[in-house]
Amino acid sequence: DADVTQTPRNRITKTGKRIMLECSQTKGHDRMYWYRQDPGLGLRLIYYSFDVKDINKGEISDGYSVSRQAQAKFSLSLESAIPNQTALYFCATSDLKPGQGMSNEQFFGPGTRLTVL
């Protein structure tokens, strides 16, 4: 079984709809991240979380919200989807503990392909 899973894998929705993307991990990592990937722009960080009580905005958080329901679960919501949120969304985890000062490898889920019409 995959260590980092995402649901749904594909979703087509309409402008204005609320969408939730879910991420679960069995790696026991404290840190979780949400990225979006667009052609030519690479991966951009939306939100990240150290633990259940610690959530931080990334570089492109406008139009998104997140919930860290448990160490293993991190959900991304689009409250009112718009067409320019059409992208490939990845969840990732890492096991770096706060205070160590160095970034560490991130492990990615398989991605959710979202299309907003």
Place this chain on the structure above:
Amino acid sequence: RKEVEQDPGPFNVPEGATVAFNCTYSNSASQSFFWYRQDCRKEPKLLMSVYSSGNEDGRFTAQLNRASQYISLLIRDSKLSDSATYLCVAGIGTSYGKLTFGQGTILTVHP
């Protein structure tokens, strides 16, 4: 200016060729560096970390030049299976574990 910049390619090379990718990063506070590989429509996966002393893993060699803020990846004896997008990644030296990704370099190895 993007924090991590790569030549997007595409690079088209024959099997057996040697190919080099370059990457520059703008944030001098960056302390950790990686190359990730991403196959079409798949998630990125770590190819290798990059150390100041340079490191090698089989056919792959990574180099870091902190003075020039430059990272490279060399692939020798290219295989068809090396066809993918290669992402250059820099991590800032804070406790947040954030990584900044380049836009990726596309490699196609042909027979």
